[in-house]
Amino acid sequence: MMDQALRWRSFLRLHATPFVLSLLLIIIVLVAAIAQNSSLDRTIVDLLIRVVFVVGLYIFVGNSGVVSFGHAAFMMIGAYATAWQDCCSMVKSFFMPALPKLMLETTVPPPIATVTSGLFAALIGLLVGAAIMRLSGIGASIATFAVLVVFNVVYSNWESLTSGTSTMTGIPAFTDHWVALIAAVAAIFIAYLYKISRFGLMLRTSREDEVAAKASGVNVVLQRLIAFVLSAFFAGLAGGLYAHFLGTITVAAFYLDLTFITLAMLVIGGINSLSGAVIGVISISALIEVLRQLERGIDIGFTTIAVPGGTQEIGLGVAMVLILIFRQRGITGNQEITWPFSRFMDKPGNALATFRARRLAQLVCSQRSSPSSAVGRRRHLSRVTKQGGVP
Amino acid sequence: MIEPMLQVEDISVHYGRLAAVRGVSLTVGRGEIVCLVGPNGAGKSTTLLTIAGVLAPTQGTVTFDRSPTAGLSPEAVVRLGISMVPEGRRVFSSLTVEENLRLGTYGRSDRRAVERELARIYDEFPILAERCSMRAAKLSGGEQQQLAISRALLTGAKLLLVDEPSLGLAPIIVERVYDILRDLREKRGVTLLIVEESTERAVDVADRVYVLRRGLIELEGTSEDLADGERLHEAYFGFGAAGTSQETQQ
Amino acid sequence: MNSALQFLIDALSVGSLYALAALGVGLVFGVLRLVNFAYGDFITVGSYALIVPSASITAIVFIGNWPWPLLVIASAAIVVIVALICEYLVFRPLRQAPPAVLMIASFGVGYIIQNAIITIYTARPKAIGIWPGLTEAVAIGDLRVPGLQLVTIVVALGLLALLILFLKKSPFGVQMRAAAEDFQMARMLGVRANTVIGTAFVISAFLAAIVSLLFLCQVGVVSFHMGTQLMLIAFIATVIGGMGSLVGAVVGGYTIGIVGTLLQVLLPENVRTFRDAFVFAAVIIILLARPQGLVVTRAARERV
Numbered sequence: 001m002m003d004q005a006l007r008w009r010s011f012l013r014l015h016a017t018p019f020v021l022s023l024l025l026i027i028i029v030l031v032a033a034i035a036q037n038s039s040l041d042r043t044i045v046d047l048l049i050r051v052v053f054v055v056g057l058y059i060f061v062g063n064s065g066v067v068s069f070g071h072a073a074f075m076m077i078g079a080y081a082t083a084w085q086d087c088c089s090m091v092k093s094f095f096m097p098a099l100p101k102l103m104l105e106t107t108v109p110p111p112i113a114t115v116t117s118g119l120f121a122a123l124i125g126l127l128v129g130a131a132i133m134r135l136s137g138i139g140a141s142i143a144t145f146a147v148l149v150v151f152n153v154v155y156s157n158w159e160s161l162t163s164g165t166s167t168m169t170g171i172p173a174f175t176d177h178w179v180a181l182i183a184a185v186a187a188i189f190i191a192y193l194y195k196i197s198r199f200g201l202m203l204r205t206s207r208e209d210e211v212a213a214k215a216s217g218v219n220v221v222l223q224r225l226i227a228f229v230l231s232a233f234f235a236g237l238a239g240g241l242y243a244h245f246l247g248t249i250t251v252a253a254f255y256l257d258l259t260f261i262t263l264a265m266l267v268i269g270g271i272n273s274l275s276g277a278v279i280g281v282i283s284i285s286a287l288i289e290v291l292r293q294l295e296r297g298i299d300i301g302f303t304t305i306a307v308p309g310g311t312q313e314i315g316l317g318v319a320m321v322l323i324l325i326f327r328q329r330g331i332t333g334n335q336e337i338t339w340p341f342s343r344f345m346d347k348p349g350n351a352l353a354t355f356r357a358r359r360l361a362q363l364v365c366s367q368r369s370s371p372s373s374a375v376g377r378r379r380h381l382s383r384v385t386k387q388g389g390v391p
Numbered sequence: 392m393i394e395p396m397l398q399v400e401d402i403s404v405h406y407g408r409l410a411a412v413r414g415v416s417l418t419v420g421r422g423e424i425v426c427l428v429g430p431n432g433a434g435k436s437t438t439l440l441t442i443a444g445v446l447a448p449t450q451g452t453v454t455f456d457r458s459p460t461a462g463l464s465p466e467a468v469v470r471l472g473i474s475m476v477p478e479g480r481r482v483f484s485s486l487t488v489e490e491n492l493r494l495g496t497y498g499r500s501d502r503r504a505v506e507r508e509l510a511r512i513y514d515e516f517p518i519l520a521e522r523c524s525m526r527a528a529k530l531s532g533g534e535q536q537q538l539a540i541s542r543a544l545l546t547g548a549k550l551l552l553v554d555e556p557s558l559g560l561a562p563i564i565v566e567r568v569y570d571i572l573r574d575l576r577e578k579r580g581v582t583l584l585i586v587e588e589s590t591e592r593a594v595d596v597a598d599r600v601y602v603l604r605r606g607l608i609e610l611e612g613t614s615e616d617l618a619d620g621e622r623l624h625e626a627y628f629g630f631g632a633a634g635t636s637q638e639t640q641q
Numbered sequence: 642m643n644s645a646l647q648f649l650i651d652a653l654s655v656g657s658l659y660a661l662a663a664l665g666v667g668l669v670f671g672v673l674r675l676v677n678f679a680y681g682d683f684i685t686v687g688s689y690a691l692i693v694p695s696a697s698i699t700a701i702v703f704i705g706n707w708p709w710p711l712l713v714i715a716s717a718a719i720v721v722i723v724a725l726i727c728e729y730l731v732f733r734p735l736r737q738a739p740p741a742v743l744m745i746a747s748f749g750v751g752y753i754i755q756n757a758i759i760t761i762y763t764a765r766p767k768a769i770g771i772w773p774g775l776t777e778a779v780a781i782g783d784l785r786v787p788g789l790q791l792v793t794i795v796v797a798l799g800l801l802a803l804l805i806l807f808l809k810k811s812p813f814g815v816q817m818r819a820a821a822e823d824f825q826m827a828r829m830l831g832v833r834a835n836t837v838i839g840t841a842f843v844i845s846a847f848l849a850a851i852v853s854l855l856f857l858c859q860v861g862v863v864s865f866h867m868g869t870q871l872m873l874i875a876f877i878a879t880v881i882g883g884m885g886s887l888v889g890a891v892v893g894g895y896t897i898g899i900v901g902t903l904l905q906v907l908l909p910e911n912v913r914t915f916r917d918a919f920v921f922a923a924v925i926i927i928l929l930a931r932p933q934g935l936v937v938t939r940a941a942r943e944r945v
Contacts, residue, residue, distance in 0.1 A: 067741050069748070131925045134932045138676055138740055139884065142876045143928075145678075149873050150921045157914040256869070260752045267745055310760030317753035324746045325734045443829055469831035481826045483819045490815050495830040497812045546831050 016338045018192040021278045022185045025051065028282070029177050041177060047285045048180035049241045051278055054265050055187040056234025058277035060227045061266065063200055065207030066137045069259055070128075070144030073151040074232045076254035077124055078117040078239025080155065080162055083249060085113035088170030095168060098160035110174035114240035121236020122229050129228040133221045137210070140224075148259060155251045167250045174244035183241055187234050191274050194230060203227055207272075257313075261288075264320040270330030275337040283331060284316070291315050394457075396421045396582055397442070397473075397550055402451030403606075404437050411437040413606040414451070419550065424576055424583045426593035429603035430627060435586040436478055438603070439552045442584070443475045444468035455550065470498060474548030478555045478586075480539040484528035488519055491527050491538055495546035505545070512541045515574075533564035540571060544581070551575065553585045557592065569596055590623045602626040643783050648902060654790035656898020657797030658855055660891045662871050663878035664804065665848035667890035670879065671821035672841040673736070675743045679727060679751035681872030682758075683720050683846055687853030688863045689758060690719040691769060700767035700863065709772065717850040723754070724846035728838065736834075758865045766864035775858055793855050800851065801891065804844070808887075813840050821885070870917075881927050883934025892936055897924070 012019070025048065032044040057071050084099055085108035093104045108116070132143035155162045162168065194200045203223040206213035214220055243249050261284070269280020297306035323330060395418035404412040412434040419425045427435050440446045442453055444465040453460045455471055463471070474495070483491050492512065496505045513520035516537050522530065527538060536556060543551055553572065557565040573596060575581040587593045593600050594614045602610040602623060610617075610626035617623050662684070669677050677683075691705030691712070704715045727750050735746055775792055778785035808814035813836075819827040820837045828834055852871060857863060875890075878897055882889025901920050908916060927935070 065741060067744055131929060135880070135928060136884070136932075138744070139880050139928075139932070141741070141744060142676060142880055146873060146877060146921055146924075149870065150918050153917050154915060256752075256755075256866075260748065263745065263748070308760065310756055313756035314753055314760070317749050317756065320749040321731055321746055321753070324738075324742055324749070325731070328738065328742060445825060445829065464834065465825070465828040466831050466833050469829065475829045477826065477829065481823055483822050483826070485822055486815065486819060490819075493812075494815060494819055494827065494832065497816060498831040498833070542830065 013338065015192075015196075017275060017336045018189045020337050021188050021275060024278065024282070025181060025184055025188075029181050032177060043285070043289060045175060045177050045180045045245055047281060048177065048184045049175070049238050049245060050262065050265065050281045050285065051184040052180075052187045052234055052241065053238035054262050054269075054277045054281050055184070055191045055274065056231040056238065057262060057266055058231075058271075058274055059191050059194055059234065060224075060231035062272045062274070062277070063195065063203040063207065063227055064224050065272075066224065067141045067263075068144040068228075068231075069141065069263070070147035070151075071231065071235045071262070072254045072258045073148045074121040074125060074235035075239035075242065075258070076151065076155060076251065078121040078236025079243040079249045079254065080168070080239075081117040081120040081236065082110075082113050082240040082243040083168050083171055084161075085116065086110055086172055087168065087243075091170070095163055095170075096161055098158070110172055110244050114174070114237060114244060117240035117243075118233045118237035121239065122233035125229045125232025125236075126225070129225045129232075133224045133228065148255070152251060152255050162251065165251060167248050169248040171243045171247045171249065173247055175241045180241060180245075183237060187237075188274065188278065190230075191234075191277075194227070195274060199223060199226055261316065264316055267320055268323045268330055270332035270334045272334040273330075273332050273336050276330050276332040276334065279331055279337075284319075287319070288312060288316065395419060396423075396456060397584065398452075398454040399438070399442065400452045400454070402438070402441060402448040402453065404434070404441050404446055405449045411606055412441070412448075415603065415606070415608055416451075417601050417608065417611070419582060419584050422576065422580055422582055423599065424572070424585065424597045426597035426600045427584065427586045427603055428588065428590050428593045428600060428623075428627065429609075430588075432605075433603040434606040435603050436554055439475065439554050439584070439586055442468075443473060443552055466498070469495070469546050469548070472547065472549040473552065474543040474546045474550070475552045476536075476539045476543045476554065476556065478558060480532075480535045482527040482530070482535050482538050482542075484526065486527055487524050488527055488530070488538060489523040492519070492523075492542050492545055495542055499547055504547075508545055508547075512545065516541060532560050533567060536560065536564075536568050537571065540568075540575075544575070544579075548581065550582045550584065553583060555586055555588060557587065557589065565592075572596065590620060590627060594618055594620070594623070604629065646782070647784055647786070648906065650784075650786055650790055650794070651905075652899045652902040653895070654793045654898075655902055656895035657793050658852055658871075658894075659874050659878055659898050660894030661797050661800065661848050662852045662875035663882065663890035663894040664801075664887060665845040665852070666872070666875040667879045667882075667885075667887050668817075668841045668848075669845045671885055671887065672817060672824070672838055673732065673743070674740050675732060675747060676740070676876065677845070678744060678748040678872075679754060680747075680845070680849060680875065681866075681868030681870075682751045682754040683724055683849040684853045684856070684868030684871055685758065685863075685865060686723050686754065687716050687720045687850035688769070688857045688867065689762060690716045690850075691771065691857075692762075692767065692863070694761045696761075696763045698765060698767070700769050702769060705769055705771055712771070713850070713854065716854060717847045720850040720853075721843050721846040724842045724849075725839065728842045732838075733835075736838075755865055762865070764865060766862045768861055769857060769863050770861055771854070772858050789855070789858055796851065796855070800848070804887075813837075817841060877921075877924055881924055881934055883936040886934070886936050889934055889936035893934075896927075896935070900924075 028044060028047070032040050053071070053075060057068065060066070061068055084096065084103055088095060092099070096104075128147055132140050135143055156165050158164070202213070202218045205216065205218055206220040206223065210220060239254075265280035265284045266277055267280070268284060269278070270276025291307070291312040294305070294307045295309055295311060297304040397419040399415060399417045401414050401416050402412060403410060403414055415434070415438055417425070417427070427438065429435050437446060441448050442460070444460060444463050444467065447462070455473060458471060460468055460471065483494070486494070492509060496509075499505055513523070518534050519538060519541060522534070527535065530538060556568050556572065560568065569592065572583060572585065576583060585593070585597065594617055597614050599611070599613050600617055600623070601608055604626065610622060612622070666677060666680055669675055691702060693701040693703045695701050704712060707715065731746055731750055732743070735743055775789040776787055779788045779791060808818055816827065816832045816837050817840060820832060824834070827837070853868070856867065856871065860867075874897055875894070878893030879890045880893070881896065882891070882893030897920060900923050901916065904916050904919050904923075905913065908919065
C-alpha cells in the first residue's frame with residue numbers, strides 16, 4: 001500500500017513539469033471563462049496558439065542549441081494548408097485556382113484539416129531540414145532565416161495558390177479556447193516526452209559539446225532533423241489553429257514580427273527549458289497587452305497618459321536584449337518547473353540524487369585537506385557514488 | 392629581503408563551480424628562473440593564465456612590480472611588462488613570421504628600440520630571419536617555439552610566463568629551447584616563470600621550484616634542496632618513490 | 642558577343658553589391674564570431690540618413706541634396722555612429738557569450754532599429770532620387786549600359802583593393818587578422834580588443850552605407866525593410882564562401898550575382914518572380930556538395 005503511494009509520489013515529483021504547466025494554462029482558461037470578457041477570451045486563445053508554436057520552437061532550438069529563424073514559415077505553410085482544405089467552399093476555385101481539382105471540390109472538416117496542416121508543415125520541414133541540418137550550427141541558423149524569406153517571397157507571389165499579398169478570408173471558425181487548450185496541453189506533453197526520451201538526450205549532448213557527442217556515436221544531423229520535423233509539425237499546427245481562429249490570413253502576418261516576438265518569448269522565458277517556453281509566452285503576452293493598453297492611453301480622470309506608437313515593439317526588443325545581457329538563462333533560469341514550486345531542480349525531480357550530491361559536497365568541504373583524512377574521504381566518496389550516482 | 396618582482400597571494404580560480412586553483416601563493420624575484428611543476432590538471436596553466444590577466448581569480452591578489460593586476464585586461468597586463476608564451480605555441484598560422492613578431496610591438500611607443508630589438512632577434516635566431524616572409528604555419532615545432540618566445544620578448548616584457556615549452560617537441564629540440572631560455576636570463580636579464588611537467592628539467596634549469604597538485608602548492612624549494620628528487624616525487628604524485636601511499640602509511 | 646558582355650556587366654555589378662555586403666558581414670564575424678542580424682538595418686539607416694525625420698508622405702531630402710563626396714561621408718558617418726553605439730551597448734557586454742546568443746541579440750538590435758525607423762518615418766516607403774545621372778546609359782561599343790552598373794563595379798573593386806592593402810600592410814589590419822585567427826592570443830600580445838573590434842565595426846558600417854547608397858540609386862525608394870534581403874544574401878554569400886574567410890565572402894557574393902543573373906536570363910517568363918527561390922535552391926545544392934563552403938581556410942574553423 002505504502003509502496004504504491006510512494007511510487008506514485010516519486011513518479012509525479014520526477015515528471016511534474018508537464019502537469020504543472022498544463023495546470024497553469026487550465027487555470028488561465030478557467031479565469032477567462034468566468035470573466036466572460038470576449039476580448040480577454042480572444043487574447044487567451046491567441047496566447048494558447050502561441051504556446052503551441054513556441055513549445056514547438058523549443059523542441060528544436062532548446063534541445064539542439066541551434067537558433068531557428070524560420071519557424072514562422074512553417075506556421076504560414078500550415079495556415080495556408082488549412083485554407084486549401086476547408087476555406088470558402090463556394091468560392092474556393094475563385095481564390096485558389098491553382099489547387100488540384102480534388103482539393104477544390106472537397107472541404108475537409110476543421111479538426112482534420114488542422115492536423116493535416118501540421119503534417120504537411122512537418123513534411124516541408126523534413127525536406128528543408130534534410131538539406132540544411134548538415135551545416136554548422138551558425139550556418140543552419142542562417143539557412144533557417146533564408147527559409148523564412150524564401151517562403152515569404154514564394155507565397156507572396158504565387159497568387160493563384162495563396163491570393164498573393166491579399167488576405168484570404170472565409171476560413172471556418174473552429175478554434176475556441178478549449179480546442180486551443182487541448183492543442184497546447186498536447187504540445188507540452190509531447191515536447192516533454194521528447195525531452196526525456198533518448199532522442200532528446202542525444203540531441204542535448206550535441207548542444208553541450210558537438211565534437212564529444214559525435215565521438216560518442218550520436219548522429220547529430222539525424223537528431224537535429226528529428227527535432228526539426230517535430231517542431232515544424234507544431235508550428236504548422238499552430239498555423240492551422242490560427243487560421244481557424246481569425247478566419248482570415250495573410251502572408252505578411254507570418255514574417256519578421258512573428259519571428260521576433262516568438263523568439264523573444266522563448267529567450268526571455270528560458271531558451272533551453274520547456275517551462276521557459278510556456279512561461280515566456282505567458283509573461284510576454286501579458287507585457288504586450290500592458291504596452292498595448294498604454295499605447296491606447298490610460299484614462300486617469302483629467303487626462304490620458306499614452307506612450308507613442310511603436311513603444312510596444314521597441315519595448316519588447318529592449319526587453320529581450322536586456323535579458324540576454326543580464327540574465328541569459330531567462331526567467332526560469334533554464335530549469336524546469338516542478339512540484340513543489342520551491343524546489344527548482346536541474347533535472348526533473350531527481351530528488352534523491354540531489355540529496356546525495358549535497359551530502360557529498362558537505363563532507364568534502366568540511367574536511368581539511370590533510371593527508372590523513374584523504375583515505376576516509378575517498379572511501380566515503382566511492383561508497384556514495386556507487387550507490388546513487390551524482391546527477 | 393629583496394622585494395619579489397611577481398607576488399601571487401592566495402589566489403583561487405574557478406571554472407564555473409569547479410575550483411582549478413585553490414589558494415596558491417608564489418613569488419618570483421627579479422632575474423630568477425622559477426619553475427612550476429605538477430601533474431596534469433594541477434592548475435599550472437590556470438595559474439599562468441590568471442597572472443596574464445586572461446582569467447580572473449575569484450579571490451586573492453597578483454602584484455607585479457608593486458602594481459596590482461586585479462581586473463586588468465590581458466592587453467593591460469602586457470603593457471605592465473608580463474608576456475606569455477602559451478602552451479602549444481599558438482603562432483598565427485595565417486600571418487608571416489615577421490607579422491607574428493611585430494604583432495606585440497604595435498603598443499610600444501619607442502619605434503627605434505623596437506627596430507633594434509627586432510634586428511637583435513633576427514641576429515640570435517637566424518632561422519627566423521631566413522623565413523621572415525614565410526607563413527608561420529610552415530615552420531617546424533622548434534622554429535615555432537623560437538618564434539613564440541621572440542614574439543613575447545618583443546612586447547618589451549620583463550617577465551616571461553612560459554607554459555610547457557617542451558610540449559610536442561623532440562628531446563634535442565627541447566634542449567635547444569631551454570638553452571634559449573637560459574640565455575634570456577643571462578644575456579637580457581629577463582625573469583622567467585616556467586611551467587614544466589618534467590621534474591628533472593625543472594630542477595636543472597630553475598633557481599626555485601614550486602610543486603602544484605590539485606590546485607594547491609604542495610612543496611616549495613630551491614633546486615639544490617630538491618635535487619635528489621625524492622621529496623619532489625612525493626609532492627608530485629602524492630606518494631613516495633617507493634610506491635606506497637603516503638596516506639595509508641599513517 | 643554583345644549579349645555576353647551585357648551579361649557579364651549585369652552579373653558583376655550585382656555581384657559587386659553582394660560582395661561588398663558580404664564583406665561587411667564577414668569582417669565582424671571573423672573578429673567577433675557575431676552573425677550580425679542588425680546589418681540589414683545598418684544598410685537601411687544608410688539611406689534614411691539622407692532624409693529628415695518626418696512622417697510626411699514625401700521624403701524631405703536634406704543630406705541627400707549635398708554633393709556626392711559629402712553625402713557619402715555623412716551617410717557613412719551616421720551608420721558608423723549607429724554601429725558603434727550598438728557595439729558599445731549590446732555586443733560588448735556579450736563578448737564572451739556563445740555565437741547563438743550573439744545572433745539573437747543582434748536580431749533584437751535589428752528589430753529595435755527597424756521599429757524605431759517605422760516610428761519616426763512611418764512604414765510607408767518614400768521616393769528619393771539621388772545621382773540621377775547614373776541611371777543614364779553609357780555607350781560601350783554597341784552596348785548601352787547604365788552608368789550605375791559601371792560605377793558599382795569600379796567602386797567595389799576599388800574598395801576591395803583598399804581593404805586588402807589595409808589588412809596586409811597596416812598595423813590595424815595585421816592585428817585584425819591575428820584577432821580573427823586567435824583573439825585571446827592576440828590580446829596576450831598586447832592587441833587591444835576594443836580597438837580591433839571597433840575597427841571591424843567601422844569598416845563594416847562604412848561598407849553598409851556604400852551598399853545602401855548604390856542600392857538606393859538603383860531602386861529610387863527607401864523603405865524600412867530595404868536592407869533585409871541584401872543582408873540575407875550577404876549571409877548566404879559568407880556561408881557558401883566559407884565562414885570566417887573574407888576571400889570566401891567575396892567569392893560567395895559574386896557567385897550569387899552570377900547565378901542570379903543567369904537565372905534571370907534562363908528562367909521562363911512566368912516563374913521569373915520566383916527567381917530568388919531558385920537562387921536559394923542553387924545555394925542549397927552548392928552547400929549539400931560542400932557544406933564547409935567554397936573557400937576553406939585554416940581560420941575558418943568554428944571554435945570547437
